[in-house]
Amino acid sequence: MAHEGADILHTHPHHHDAKGFVHAVEAASLARGLRLTPLRKEVLELIASEHKPIKAYDLLALLREKHGNAAPPTVYRALDFLLENGFIHKLESINAFVSCHHPDEAHQVPFLICDVCSSAQEVCDERVASLIEAQASAFGFRPQAQTLEVHGVCKRCLKT
Template sequence: MPDVSSLLRMAETRCRDNDARFTPIRRRVFEMISEHASGLKAYELLDLLSSEHASARPPTVYRALDFLLEQGLVHRIESLNAYVACPCPDHARGFQLMICRHCGLVEEIHDHAIMQQLESSATDRGFTIERQTIELSGLCQRCQSVDTAATSH
């Protein structure tokens, strides 16, 4: 996962290229999400934001999240109702998320064969995919090592 400053530069470039306003609030919400590899829920964002901006309210956060989703800068983790930064917004439609159930790490992968298989199956059934969410829950490599070490003692 790229560092926060790289993600911010990428987001600024994407917004500029799309003629989209990357306002200070939108930027700060994106920055907060980028700082948490396990994602943040909307109300966690609100708590963080309200400590910096007393006027921050739920609509402020939800509008910023809607913008970031539209721009492909974040993904919504459906199973956790949380948001995570997208390191490659050009692939915003064809991705899968691996979520560690122990440490919460979220990693984005791009298995194009899975996407093609799903699109083919949908097309065969006369269905048009508008949005897809594939979330894989398990243990990341680091947590597997810790788990293995703990059980071997």
């Protein structure tokens, strides 16, 4: 995906392969000795099948279509497990979840969030995380979590 400024920012396109993503999470869970229960896997599959961030209550509604008795705590426990293990990301500014493009490695990445269509693009460039870490270190600050969300309008929406 060539774009202006490609020599400055190194991103790579992600192909939306929900099944491949779920298989990668299953493999990572097995390798780490984690228990990916059927419900956790189902929540993961729902998130992976979306083409944009999804909110917890939308997940709950989808689960209730199949399991009429699904309750909010059940969804939140599954989300907590998936977040804690780096399989999904939470976009705090819109209170929604997206699958992680690299479920087998711990990392912090910024997101570009379109305010028109609600799409979110994970920016996979270690320099951004490294720069934030270096700045924090220069101030004697030890970060424990990092979420960088940039809001604007995506290329597709700019064309319309």
